[in-house]
Amino acid sequence: MDEKRRISLERASKLNEEIEDFLAFKDEFLRKTSEIRDVLSSKHKEELMDYFGADENDWNDWHWQLHNRISSVSLLSKFIKLSDEQYKMFEEISKKYRWATTPYYLSLMDYEDMSYPINMMALPTAAENDTSGELDPMSEEYTNPAPCITRRYPNRLIINVTSSCAMFCRHCQRRRRIGESDRIESEENIEAAIEYIRNTREIRDVLITGGDPLMLPDEMLEKIISRVRQIPHVEIIRIGSRLPVTMPQRITKELCDMLKKYHPLFMNVQFNHPGELTKDAVAACERIVDAGIPMGNQMVFLKGINNDKYIVQLLNEGLLKARVRPYYIFHPKQVMGTRHFEITVEEGLKIMKYLRGHTSGLAIPQYILNAPGGLGKIPLLPNYIIESDEEHIVLHTWEDREVEIIY
Numbered sequence: 588m589d590e591k592r593r594i595s596l597e598r599a600s601k602l603n604e605e606i607e608d609f610l611a612f613k614d615e616f617l618r619k620t621s622e623i624r625d626v627l628s629s630k631h632k633e634e635l636m637d638y639f640g641a642d643e644n645d646w647n648d649w650h651w652q653l654h655n656r657i658s659s660v661s662l663l664s665k666f667i668k669l670s671d672e673q674y675k676m677f678e679e680i681s682k683k684y685r686w687a688t689t690p691y692y693l694s695l696m697d698y699e700d701m702s703y704p705i706n707m708m709a710l711p712t713a714a715e716n717d718t719s720g721e722l723d724p725m726s727e728e729y730t731n732p733a734p735c736i737t738r739r740y741p742n743r744l745i746i747n748v749t750s751s752c753a754m755f756c757r758h759c760q761r762r763r764r765i766g767e768s769d770r771i772e773s774e775e776n777i778e779a780a781i782e783y784i785r786n787t788r789e790i791r792d793v794l795i796t797g798g799d800p801l802m803l804p805d806e807m808l809e810k811i812i813s814r815v816r817q818i819p820h821v822e823i824i825r826i827g828s829r830l831p832v833t834m835p836q837r838i839t840k841e842l843c844d845m846l847k848k849y850h851p852l853f854m855n856v857q858f859n860h861p862g863e864l865t866k867d868a869v870a871a872c873e874r875i876v877d878a879g880i881p882m883g884n885q886m887v888f889l890k891g892i893n894n895d896k897y898i899v900q901l902l903n904e905g906l907l908k909a910r911v912r913p914y915y916i917f918h919p920k921q922v923m924g925t926r927h928f929e930i931t932v933e934e935g936l937k938i939m940k941y942l943r944g945h946t947s948g949l950a951i952p953q954y955i956l957n958a959p960g961g962l963g964k965i966p967l968l969p970n971y972i973i974e975s976d977e978e979h980i981v982l983h984t985w986e987d988r989e990v991e992i993i994y
């Protein structure tokens with residue numbers, strides 16, 4: 588064997604070793620979650636359909652899912668056995684912050700273990716009583732040049748069309764808007780927002796969000812999208828939605844057929860944990876992508892859910908299989924009632940550093956911190972530059988090998 592081949596083989600075997608721990612984790616994790624996902628969740632689904640006297644068609648109908656949301660402790664306790672203490676705590680938190688989950692999302696939970704990530708994202712905990720943190724950490728009120736509009740950048744903006752969502756995520760960073768009421772913006776307000784975009788030729792990228800814009804009926808959504816599409820200087824339209832995750836039944840063929848008339852259109856979703864990547868959720872994403880709509884994922888770092896390098900890797904590799912490109916990972920903001928989910932930037936950066944080298948670049952999103960005061964997004968990157976001046980630069984690689992380039 589020639590020397591070059593021998594060295595390459597040695598290197599390749601070192602690389603195999605490098606990923607062994609992850610592969611062992613992946614096997615164990617997929618075994619556990621597939622037990623929950625495939626065995627328990629179909630059992631839960633049967634029980635829920637039984638309880639509501641529903642059939643498969645009902646279950647697959649998003650109106651049915653919405654209509655039968657579980658939002659009272661007494662109903663929840665028919666499925667998840669709550670201790671007296673938990674029951675009281677749920678009632679107490681319910682008075683402070685609304686909660687609700689679709690039957691679909693409830694079926695994904697582990698009924699025995701409240702620290703299972705899917706439970707944690709949907710069900711209240713005593714930690715929400717913590718009153719530190721802000722209600723509006725991004726000062727959204729000061730970046731509203733027109734009704735429904737948030738503008739922080741020269742050529743792109745957000746239009747909020749509704750405050751309703753299929754479920755009220757416990758980690759929601761926009762609790763101030765979402766936690767109060769299900770309000771679809773009035774036609775006048777939406778008209779005023781569209782008028783603002785029409786009169787602002789700088790805007791070439793319009794992000795339609797909420798709440799969750801896919802909560803609107805198709806006709807209402809189409810009315811908004813088609814009017815934005817008619818504005819000559821608007822080049823791309825983006826939709827931000829979590830419904831492919833929390834109520835994938837919403838992604839109907841009719842919806843996709845409607846959306847694809849308004850290309851170029853993009854969609855961003857929010858998967859936070861591999862347990863959310865169910866057959867139904869993946870199929871929903873595929874329907875969207877098949878309509879020619881590129882999909883991105885916006886994860887939020889959440890303690891106890893995904894502050895783990897292997898979980899993030901599994902999630903992102905799973906997303907790519909569903910043709911969803913990991914786009915952003917958000918650093919959690921200091922929002923009142925969600926502080927138990929916070930992690931430090933230090934911890935987040937360690938995970939980002941691990942990803943580089945250990946997985947496809949396609950599976951590595953950008954880590955983003957939203958500046959306080961509505962000042963915009965700040966990308967966070969592990970520092971690879973050790974020293975740099977006019978003559979040279981010293982860097983380290985993903986394996987922490989030092990390299991120098993002399994100019």
Ligand SMILES: *Cc1c(COP(=O)(O)O)cnc(C)c1O
Pocket residue numbers: 737738739740743744745794964
């Ligand atoms: C996040 C955000 C955008 C979109 O930002 P991108 O980095 O382009 O994805 C636009 N406007 C506002 C107000 C935002 O918060």
Ligand code: SF4
Pocket residue numbers: 751752753754755756758759760761765797798799829
């Ligand atoms: S879907 Fe988004 S906006 Fe709605 S509650 Fe969840 S995190 Fe908040």
